[in-house]
Amino acid sequence: MAMKLLKVADYAEMSRQAADIIIKQVKEKPNAVLGLATGSTVLGVYRELAADHRQHGTSYRLVRTVNLDEYVGLDPDHPNSYRYYMNQHLFAQLDIPLHETHVPDGLAADLDEECRRYERLIDELGGIDLQLLGIGRNGHIGFNEPGTPFSTATHVVELTELTREANARFFPSLDDVPRYAITMGIATILRSRRIVLLASGEEKADAMARLLEGVVTPDLPASALHLHPDVTIIADCEALSLIPKEKRRVDAP
Ligand code: GLP
Numbered sequence: 001m002a003m004k005l006l007k008v009a010d011y012a013e014m015s016r017q018a019a020d021i022i023i024k025q026v027k028e029k030p031n032a033v034l035g036l037a038t039g040s041t042v043l044g045v046y047r048e049l050a051a052d053h054r055q056h057g058t059s060y061r062l063v064r065t066v067n068l069d070e071y072v073g074l075d076p077d078h079p080n081s082y083r084y085y086m087n088q089h090l091f092a093q094l095d096i097p098l099h100e101t102h103v104p105d106g107l108a109a110d111l112d113e114e115c116r117r118y119e120r121l122i123d124e125l126g127g128i129d130l131q132l133l134g135i136g137r138n139g140h141i142g143f144n145e146p147g148t149p150f151s152t153a154t155h156v157v158e159l160t161e162l163t164r165e166a167n168a169r170f171f172p173s174l175d176d177v178p179r180y181a182i183t184m185g186i187a188t189i190l191r192s193r194r195i196v197l198l199a200s201g202e203e204k205a206d207a208m209a210r211l212l213e214g215v216v217t218p219d220l221p222a223s224a225l226h227l228h229p230d231v232t233i234i235a236d237c238e239a240l241s242l243i244p245k246e247k248r249r250v251d252a253p
Contacts, residue, residue: 003226005212006234011200014234015044018132018198021232022049023058025130025194031062033122035131035189036090037142038067038082041198042134043089050093060096064125066118067103068133068142068189072156072180074106080170081106104154104182115154115182122188131192135199138162139207139220143183150224152185186224195231197222199239208235209242 008014022045025032036042052058067082074081083103091101102121108114122128133141140146143157158180159167168174189195199208207222211233216223225231 002229003231003233006232007240008234008236010236011044014198014200014236015048017234018042018045018196019048019052021196022130022132023052026058026060026063029129030059031064032129033125033127034063034065035128035184035192036065036067036086037132037134038069038085039134041200042132045132045198046090046093049090053094060094063096063100065091065096065101066122066125066128066184067101068131069181069183070104070106071178072106072111072182073178076103076107080176106178106182111156111182115156118154118182118184119188122184122191128192129194131189131195133189133195133197133222135197135204135207135211135222136163137166137203137207139210139222141186141189141197141222141225143181144186144189144221146219146221148186148221149218150186150190150227153187154182154184157181157183186221190224190228192228193230195225195228197225197231197233199233199235201236202238202241204235204239205242208239212240212243 006017008017067086070082076083078084086103091098104118105114135141138146143159145157145160164174164177168177171177210220211222214226216226
């Protein structure tokens with residue numbers, strides 16, 4: 001199994017290390033296709049990328065991006081849509097042309113057609129060079145909830161209550177959290193040439209312990225990553241706190 005684990009002290013260190021990998025990728029291949037994620041975990045990475053762009057001028061002029069997922073029914077201008085999040089936290093801070101950034105359209109009249117279009121789009125871009133991932137408390141990646149077959153392409157999902165509750169902190173109330181989303185499937189994610197998964201905080205410790213046990217099962221969607229040849233996991237101490245002590249040494253300062 002080609003899964004590399006970088007154990008880091010904390011969120012800041014995780015964010016810096018992930019940003020370094022992305023910056024290196026963009027320098028090596030200026031027209032790289034980056035697969036991006038949303039949520040709290042990746043916010044620090046986006047702050048690092050923005051700071052590096054300002055200070056060192058790393059250019060994203062030729063980069064193309066595809067996001068993992070989007071809520072169904074939220075307008076791109078809705079502050080809780082993932083399109084809004086991406087524009088706000090990353091794209092507006094870089095020199096990337098907005099038309100080269102892609103997020104599934106959660107308002108599409110025909111959602112199944114939108115899923116097919118998104119798969120074609122990724123192919124037309126030449127595939128994803130580097131996919132950034134967070135992990136849900138139940139081990140979901142993107143919005144692929146437990147039980148999702150690994151063969152699934154981009155599809156519409158009904159969100160689990162656990163996921164809706166976890167994401168409710170961004171919404172006025174639980175009732176406002178959409179019930180459906182469009183997400184890249186596990187097969188879509190596994191087609192990326194390289195994958196970087198981030199985990200921070202003790203609420204991810206259970207999912208991480210199960211992931212690092214190595215059992216590959218649709219009950220833990222992230223375990224599909226064991227089937228991929230080039231995965232780097234960057235996790236902090238809290239996220240690794242349920243791993244047996246002897247394996248928990250912090251490698252990076
Ligand atoms: C969300 C997103 C995922 C994200 C995960 C973790 O529901 N759909 O793409 O990786 O859950 O989110 P957070 O980083 O906020 O913990």
